[in-house]
Amino acid sequence: MFTTWNRRASQVQTDMGNGGKERVFLWRTPSPATWPVGEDFKETKEIVCRMANSLLEGNCHVKVLEAGCGSASHVRFPSAVHVVGIDISKEQLEKNTEVQEKILGDIQEYVLSKEQFDVAVCWMVLEHLPKPEDALLNMFQSLKPGGLLVVAIPNLVSFKGVITKLTPFWFHVLFYKFMKYTSRPFPTYLRAAIVPKRMMRLAEDCGFSVVCCRFAEGAATKKLRARYWLVGTVFATVNSFVHLVSLGRVQSLLLDNCFLILRKNAKAIS
Numbered sequence: 001m002f003t004t005w006n007r008r009a010s011q012v013q014t015d016m017g018n019g020g021k022e023r024v025f026l027w028r029t030p031s032p033a034t035w036p037v038g039e040d041f042k043e044t045k046e047i048v049c050r051m052a053n054s055l056l057e058g059n060c061h062v063k064v065l066e067a068g069c070g071s072a073s074h075v076r077f078p079s080a081v082h083v084v085g086i087d088i089s090k091e092q093l094e095k096n097t098e099v100q101e102k103i104l105g106d107i108q109e110y111v112l113s114k115e116q117f118d119v120a121v122c123w124m125v126l127e128h129l130p131k132p133e134d135a136l137l138n139m140f141q142s143l144k145p146g147g148l149l150v151v152a153i154p155n156l157v158s159f160k161g162v163i164t165k166l167t168p169f170w171f172h173v174l175f176y177k178f179m180k181y182t183s184r185p186f187p188t189y190l191r192a193a194i195v196p197k198r199m200m201r202l203a204e205d206c207g208f209s210v211v212c213c214r215f216a217e218g219a220a221t222k223k224l225r226a227r228y229w230l231v232g233t234v235f236a237t238v239n240s241f242v243h244l245v246s247l248g249r250v251q252s253l254l255l256d257n258c259f260l261i262l263r264k265n266a267k268a269i270s
């Protein structure tokens, strides 16, 4: 398997080793024909999980870090022998029955031992941190050479990203009630450092390669658009306008989730 990173075309090409080529577009898409509007969230999540597992093939003693593990894990590694979960919430940690070792701590500050994990998963956590870069650097140094960081984050450059960033926490609570979610939202910072382009640049500067970058529309936006004609029409109109004035450089604002796989190079900075 190999991955090539073409800066000019802003694409990552990943050869999955089975003859099939995964072509993953970053912040720029070359033509509307390849514009991945409404790419399915669940399907994208599965593709990313499969890709992460295939990258670890041959490694039968996988040590996993779940950063901000919460009460459940989203990425399964059948070859995992030991899963360490770190979370700032005691309540969330207590509910988690999937990790073997629990650390009550702040992923931005907790000193993780150097080069101890084969893979770190940070699933919908970075948006809740005031200093996401500190958390990223902490996870970077905790990975072995060749180790993977699997990240899921809301895409700040999307309708949901912008609305969440610009509205207060009480509005998020109301929205959860309105959508009849049983859980409560976590306070959100959505710092600019988690814009996918920026995260990838930081990773590359620290000696990581971008193996995969995918975007997908989440269930909440899809549901809102389907349920309320006006919301769908406003989103579609703004989306088309932004696409037009940016000459296709800004991708669909409906793609409100981003999935990344970053791999630590042999000579990465620790």
Ligand SMILES: C[S@@+](CC[C@H](N)C(=O)[O-])C[C@H]1O[C@@H](n2cnc3c(N)ncnc32)[C@H](O)[C@@H]1O
Residues within 6 Å of the ligand: 067, 068, 069, 070, 071, 072, 073, 074, 086, 087, 088, 089, 092, 105, 106, 107, 108, 122, 123, 124, 125, 128, 129, 186
């Ligand atoms: C939206 S939940 C995601 C949980 C889990 N990763 C998932 O996808 O279901 C965010 C989690 O990040 C945790 N968290 C927030 N700030 C944190 C920090 N500074 N260090 C570690 N965990 C943190 C929260 O307690 C919460 O469990």
